[in-house]
Amino acid sequence: MTAVEVLGVTALGAVVGVDLVTVPQAMTARPLVAAFLGGWLVGSPFYGLLIGAILELLALETLPIGAARYPDWGPPAAAAGALVAPGPDPTLPVSPWPWLLCLVLVAAMVAWIGGWAMHAARLLSGAAVRRRSAQLESGDPKALVWLQAWGFVRDVVRAAALTLLALLPGGWVAGAVARQWRAPSHVAESVVLAVTVGVAAASAWRLYGRGTTSRWLLAGVGAGLAGMLL
Numbered sequence: 001m002t003a004v005e006v007l008g009v010t011a012l013g014a015v016v017g018v019d020l021v022t023v024p025q026a027m028t029a030r031p032l033v034a035a036f037l038g039g040w041l042v043g044s045p046f047y048g049l050l051i052g053a054i055l056e057l058l059a060l061e062t063l064p065i066g067a068a069r070y071p072d073w074g075p076p077a078a079a080a081g082a083l084v085a086p087g088p089d090p091t092l093p094v095s096p097w098p099w100l101l102c103l104v105l106v107a108a109m110v111a112w113i114g115g116w117a118m119h120a121a122r123l124l125s126g127a128a129v130r131r132r133s134a135q136l137e138s139g140d141p142k143a144l145v146w147l148q149a150w151g152f153v154r155d156v157v158r159a160a161a162l163t164l165l166a167l168l169p170g171g172w173v174a175g176a177v178a179r180q181w182r183a184p185s186h187v188a189e190s191v192v193l194a195v196t197v198g199v200a201a202a203s204a205w206r207l208y209g210r211g212t213t214s215r216w217l218l219a220g221v222g223a224g225l226a227g228m229l230l
Helices: 003-019 031-041 045-059 074-083 096-131 133-137 141-167 169-179 185-208 211-229
Strands: none
Touching: 003 031, 003 074, 003 141, 031 045, 031 074, 045 074, 045 096, 045 185, 074 096, 074 141, 074 169, 096 133, 096 141, 096 169, 096 185, 133 141, 141 169, 185 211
16 A cells, blocks of 8 residues: 555545544444445445445444444544455465455454544543633633634544554554464354344344334344345
8 A cells, every 4th residue: 555545544534533423423434434435545445345334234333322432433444445455465365354354353443442542532622621611611712612623633633543553553463364364264254244244133133122123123134035035
């Protein structure tokens, strides 16, 4: 990946990172969108969409409600979407599934770190509000603008740092593990599919597995399976 591509993906990660909470909340922080855009930036939108769909199934478990601490999937998904297409080393005949599995694990780890980073950013924003409480109580608009501007800057820096973490050291670690993969490729494929589908199914049941909605959920799953078999 070239330096220009790294800068482009980092900027994308910053944009989708602030979309989760700060602005504009346009759903670009969803892994499906972020990974697709990451792949598109490096000329491989299909592969970005592929890993984005996998990460989206995992992210269905996340409920970003209020001040709860939850993973930030957007920045690592953008990085994974940009990394997945060429593989760990284009000169080596490495199966795509171990590489996908390693990238999914890296993205999940960075998303978890992102949740803690978001919590730290909120603590910093709270401390900044307390330092300027007298100005706010007096109705000083400059204090409000300052707080909003620096809150935005903190979120941009946080999201960009998460993207770089997944893109550079994360990509290197995923590539090193994928090159050393000795098990059959279908083992990695089975792990990816089982975990992602399992998490998505558990999330759907947790949200809709009660009363009438549970019957509609089971009917929808049955219809989907029947359509797939036909």
